[in-house]
Amino acid sequence: MKHKTVKSSKRQLVKKSIASVILLNMLITSSLPLVVLAEAEISTTEATTTNSNSATTEVATTGIKIPDAASLGLQVKSAVLIEPTTGEVLLSINSDVALPPASMTKMMTEYIVAEQVKQGKLSWDQVITVGENAAATIGSRIFLAEGDQHTVEELYIAMAVGSANDATVALAEQVAGSEAAFVDMMNETAERMGMTTAFFINSTGLSRADMPEKFRPSEDRETVMSAMDTAILAKFIVQDHPDFSRFTAIQSHQFRERDTNPIINYNWMLEANKDITNFKAYAYEGLDGLKTGHTEAAGNCFAGTAERDGMRLISVVMGAETNAARFVETKKVLDYGFNNFEIQQVIAPKTTVEGTETVPVKKGVETSVAVVTDLDVQFMVPKGTQNPTITSEVTLMDAEELVAPLAKGTKVGTITYTYKIEGMSEAQEKTVNLVTAEEVEKGGWFRLLFRGIKQLFVDLFDGIMNLF
Template sequence: MKFMLLAAGVLACVPFFAALKERPAVAELDLESKAAILLDLGTGEVLYEKNANEPLPPASMSKMMTELLVLDMVNEGKLAWNEQVAASDYAAGVPGSRIGFAEGDVFTVRELFEATAIHSANDAAVALAEHIGGSERAFVKLMNGRAQKIGLSENAVFGNATGLAREDLLPYQAAASDRDTMLSAKDTAMLAAYLLRKYPEVLEVSKRKNVELASASKKLNSTNLMLSGNTYAFPGNDGLKTGYTVQAGYCFTGTAKQEGRRLVSVVMGSSEPGQRFAETGELFQYGFRTNGLDGLIGHIQGRLGIENG
């Protein structure tokens, strides 16, 4: 009864709150990226979407699945943060963003995880995949199995631990899957939301501007230019994962929290490095300008069995 009274009270106040803080029209957002989505993590409400169901190459944003599997293993006691990992020839030779180590170099699981999450290091991701799965190809099976369990669409495909295109993996193509990684903006957002809900501690890593690797005497900077003090800094941003390949363009899965409300955004296929961050900022501004009331009302309507009409 108390819940129904609260629901009635909230619904009755809708005109008042609407007048107090008008929700901006979605038409105000004119994003140039190929696909995008914005959701409220607390309510699950999708606040904005553009081509959100179209499968596209996500580049390194797919490393969020690599991170998820590492966290699963650690939390299940099957992997330790201080466990030593020796780099293979393949891990040492994988192209793109990297730590830059040689075959046989040894790192801890924590160092490789942080290098993957903060610097988007491909060599670190491959080293983790081989250590956990025995081979990257076996690890990819774990990735796709996990994707099914968390409810990603049937079009979601993970081809390797890095998000690189197969053509970029020469001469190591056979080490991973026979397919390229493909995710829609919606699937990417669902993956990010699942990761944040299950392991919110990942933000303690993603919010850092750099990572220092004692094993390599190196300091690697974050690829997220929306963190405080950076060019595209946005208040409350503390993650989450960038991505770039020639095939994917510039991509970014972002998250920010203001006044207790957390948003998750995905931008895919930007043509310029800064565009992904600028458009993420537009999405966040739009999302935080709403007061969250629509999501609350939708939740209450669902609890009461009320359909929109």
């Protein structure tokens, strides 16, 4: 902060002398106790805090260059890579284009069913009776018959592991009464999540023509969802249901004792497959979900997620040419993320903000209180970055609201930190609270009285000075 330099001059000395004489004269003739003088020792020039101010921290960075995503040579219609906690988009190729998602649609069904269980509206051991629509559904399935009974968990595993369309419809009908009503829930949830391109016509991802004719929607539309929207959906799954891999990482499952073959997970990239002869070439370290998809219209799709060294990434590829190609392309995308980026704590919790070390408090034992951030701030940065350039903007509460007593940890404002990776289109932002670092007790009436008297004389002194 810059301060104006006070220039010495005879004119200023004369002004100050006259003002001092006038003030001293008033004090001498006044009947006020001399304790006023003790409070008056405080400098008459006090720092004022505005409701909003900003400060930028400029520090040297390492200047690390991230490879262009085009260098990966991805053979897909669209792709995206995100880090869910910061929301940073690390790679984006046609990621906002709405495309048929095939069975990646089931991720929304999985999310809603898991939410129903979380909210106590369903239980994993609740028994579901299979209806006409589910029994008539074709494609990938476990051949449910109308009237069959299975638990929510059994059907959920069949959906998440074997991509069973009939199990998916049975779950949807249990939640909402009909698949059509469940589709309304899907579209409402998509809107709430901020998915801008997603539109669902069923719970499975089947094309309209492949649905049982009796249960097709009247509107001639198809399910669509962009790679970005799919990644957003995946983000909600891993954050709201961190136990998701309890289902998605299952390699195989015996649905019924009489079944000749178990359900095999279509996700060849599961880390657990590293010892399976047919899949070990595709197994990926840390990968534990999420969902494959394939229809003639969609091609081969895959929403994958993997965690390494405490960092989770979510990738989506759509429109790969072959079943195996979706996993080959996903490996390229995930490698790009893990090889080039890391999460870094850029602001520690309980940090003092330069320029906003304190805020004024009314009617307290003290006239100001120290403030700090309440939480830490983490950003995705290029791997190996040191001292990333972070900007910040402080917004403080109205000073009239900060009246003692104040408890330690009382919110007095917010600070928004911003960081942008060179070459990335979007900046990362995180807002945390500014809180009091200590308690402020209410001042006694005697202290407040003489503080008011002191302020009266300070204001009078300033007024006299301004006369000259």
